[in-house]
Amino acid sequence: GENVGLHLPTLSVQEGDNSIINCAYSNSASDYFIWYKQESGKGPQFIIDIRSNMDKRQGQRVTVLLNKTVKHLSLQIAATQPGDSAVYFCAEIPGGTSYGKLTFGQGTILTVHP
């Protein structure tokens, strides 16, 4: 969805559908890109990462795609479940550093309807 003012983009899906969450990043020199899941009242939880020299990586029920040409990152969740409802953030780690300083995107609210 389109981000207007302070409202986060939202995505509503039915249980069992596949979900695709998108993220545009700004730093073409980033080394790593990471997806985090944040449930209400909790800290972010690591989902999956991808190094900048890759374009696809798969995990359990999740796939991350990286398109460096247009600086776009996506997270695909297969067979989405109600427990997947959360805010999803992409984050990047800049190149040229020896530590994992994260720059987060604004986030997307995923709501899964049973």
Next chain:
Amino acid sequence: NAGVMQNPRHLVRRRGQEARLRCSPMKGHSHVYWYRQLPEEGLKFMVYLQKENIIDESGMPKERFSAEFPKEGPSILRIQQVVRGDSAAYFCASSPRGKDTEAFFGQGTRLTVV
């Protein structure tokens, strides 16, 4: 192995008071990051510390904010003379290595300034 522990979970302070936020990293983790999250926004990097050293404080406000990670004990984020704009969720993350994409986040401290 307990996760990253932050306390208190909720903290209410009057304007002008001091706020102290504590973070105990996971066992064996010597790298600590602090992030701030305003409502409906992503997390913003504040500071990166190793034991007894501040490595990167580029995200810390120049005044009133300080952080430490002593040889013994938790990392502390200290905010002096709090103002309403300091109200936010403050998250700590730890990792065993410098450039580790899988940093583990605590549950956060929600600071409310009244």
